[in-house]
Amino acid sequence: MPQLNSGGGDDLGANDEMISFKDEGEQDEKIQENAFTEGDLADLKSSLVNESEINQNSNAAVVRRGQQDEQRVYAEKHREHLDEGPKHQDGGMYKAPSYSGYPFLMLPDPYLPNGPVSPSANKVSVVQQPHGMHPLTSLLPYSNEHFNPSPPHLPTDMSQKPGVHRHQSQDLASFYPLPPGGVGQIPPSMSWFSHSLMLGPSGMHPTGIPHPAIVPPSGKQEHDQFDRNMYAKPHSEPKREREPKKPVIKKPLNAFMLYMKEMRAKVIAECTLKESAAINQILGRRWHALTREEQAKYYELARKERQLHMQLYPSWSARDNYGKRKRRKRDKQQDSTTDPGSPKKCRARFGLSQQTDWCGPCRCVPLLSCHASICPSFPLSFICCYAQLYMLSFH
DNA sequence: GAGCCTTTGAAGAGT
DNA sequence: ACTCTTCAAAGGCTC
Numbered sequence: 001m002p003q004l005n006s007g008g009g010d011d012l013g014a015n016d017e018m019i020s021f022k023d024e025g026e027q028d029e030k031i032q033e034n035a036f037t038e039g040d041l042a043d044l045k046s047s048l049v050n051e052s053e054i055n056q057n058s059n060a061a062v063v064r065r066g067q068q069d070e071q072r073v074y075a076e077k078h079r080e081h082l083d084e085g086p087k088h089q090d091g092g093m094y095k096a097p098s099y100s101g102y103p104f105l106m107l108p109d110p111y112l113p114n115g116p117v118s119p120s121a122n123k124v125s126v127v128q129q130p131h132g133m134h135p136l137t138s139l140l141p142y143s144n145e146h147f148n149p150s151p152p153h154l155p156t157d158m159s160q161k162p163g164v165h166r167h168q169s170q171d172l173a174s175f176y177p178l179p180p181g182g183v184g185q186i187p188p189s190m191s192w193f194s195h196s197l198m199l200g201p202s203g204m205h206p207t208g209i210p211h212p213a214i215v216p217p218s219g220k221q222e223h224d225q226f227d228r229n230m231y232a233k234p235h236s237e238p239k240r241e242r243e244p245k246k247p248v249i250k251k252p253l254n255a256f257m258l259y260m261k262e263m264r265a266k267v268i269a270e271c272t273l274k275e276s277a278a279i280n281q282i283l284g285r286r287w288h289a290l291t292r293e294e295q296a297k298y299y300e301l302a303r304k305e306r307q308l309h310m311q312l313y314p315s316w317s318a319r320d321n322y323g324k325r326k327r328r329k330r331d332k333q334q335d336s337t338t339d340p341g342s343p344k345k346c347r348a349r350f351g352l353s354q355q356t357d358w359c360g361p362c363r364c365v366p367l368l369s370c371h372a373s374i375c376p377s378f379p380l381s382f383i384c385c386y387a388q389l390y391m392l393s394f395h
Numbered sequence: 396g397a398g399c400c401t402t403t404g405a406a407g408a409g410t
Numbered sequence: 411a412c413t414c415t416t417c418a419a420a421g422g423c424t425c
Contacts, residue, residue: 250417250418250419251405251406251416251417251418252405252418253404253418253419254403254404254405254418255403255404255405256402256403256404257402257403257404257418257419259403260402260403260419260420261419261420264419264420274420274421274422275400275401275420275421275422275423276400276401276402276419276420276421276422277399277400277401277402277420277421277422277423278400278401278422279401279402279420279421280400280401280402280403280419280420281401281402282402283401283402283403284401284402284403285402287402287403288403299404302404302405306405317406317407318405318406318407318416318417318418319406319407319408319416321416321417321418322407322408322415322416322417323416324416324417
């Protein structure tokens with residue numbers, strides 16, 4: 001965890017965020033990751049695509065081997081770049097995130113020493129209004145269209161559209177007045193952050209805009225419908241008169257989720273990938289490639305999210321959403337013959353200390369003894385559960 | 396149409 | 411105290 005200034009005794013920051021920065025090996029990995037160029041991204045993309053093709057016709061073991069291969073390619077790329085020296089382009093991908101699509105970060109941030117995190121922090125861009133959404137919806141921080149920074153070359157980027165301007169903080173305050181008694185005491189330091197999230201008692205903001213963390217019970221599609229209904233033509237009224245279901249309050253996003261939300265569009269644009277699983281793999285690696293300072297911004301943002309969430313829904317618990325999904329996966333995982341196990345299980349299985357550090361790719365191999373994706377002794381690394389699986393499958 | 400995949404992190408539950 | 415499980419987002423894909 002980046003040594004965040006927990007400032008003023010705020011104990012909401014999670015201590016285990018430290019894990020991300022615990023070992024020097026990871027720092028090395030960061031350095032390597034920073035050398036990950038756009039060309040490599042293409043390679044990774046290619047390997048990921050191949051992997052997904054493999055997935056269609058293969059069992060889990062083959063898939064895992066594919067992953068190992070992909071990781072090996074990735075590691076080799078790292079080496080190549082280390083040899084080539086610090087060219088590092090990637091179109092500035094690893095520069096500090098611009099947050100250009102995250103409205104409340106466009107405001108001066110009292111928590112961050114650098115103030116507005118984006119050079120264009122006060123250049124308020126304009127947003128596309130998909131699905132006939134109300135323009136005010138663009139001010140909601142959770143709206144993807146606004147969170148995700150559309151790369152300038154993308155035709156969907158409406159930020160160049162002349163004549164329309166997003167309101168800044170003061171205006172936000174007027175758009176999202178604090179409902180009397182609806183929210184607990186929000187510290188002044190959070191007020192800049194909170195305007196767009198203020199809600200009425202029904203989970204709806206007084207403006208009629210739903211809080212992004214609140215969705216109708218049945219999920220995404222219905223959420224879309226929810227949005228559409230919000231600004232639908234009058235003839236759709238009868239359908240809306242159905243008895244309103246209790247809205248679901250979603251979990252606040254963690255640091256990585258916030259990072260993903262911001263960077264997803266960028267990765268999609270660069271890679272022409274659409275599959276979220278592959279994109280998330282890339283984003284996971286980029287996340288590790290971020291510097292402490294870069295990650296700290298997201299940890300801080302997530303901390304504020306949690307804090308605000310707690311203020312808004314003091315009685316909410318993560319448990320409230322347990323069991324909302326049916327877990328086919330859970331049944332699968334009960335098959336221990338194919339489950340390589342979590343790193344924690346591996347530690348226990350091999351009698352390793354809890355302080356043992358693990359490589360990113362397979363999450364099973366102690367960094368000091370073997371790096372599964374690059375270790376020349378692989379697949380002789382019996383300590384790696386995935387390697388074990390590999391051995392069991394092919395030997 | 397529900398669930399899976401895939402990632403990291405937070406938090407509740409279980410041991 | 412420690413480990414395990416679930417859920418947050420995303421969209422193509424599978425069943």
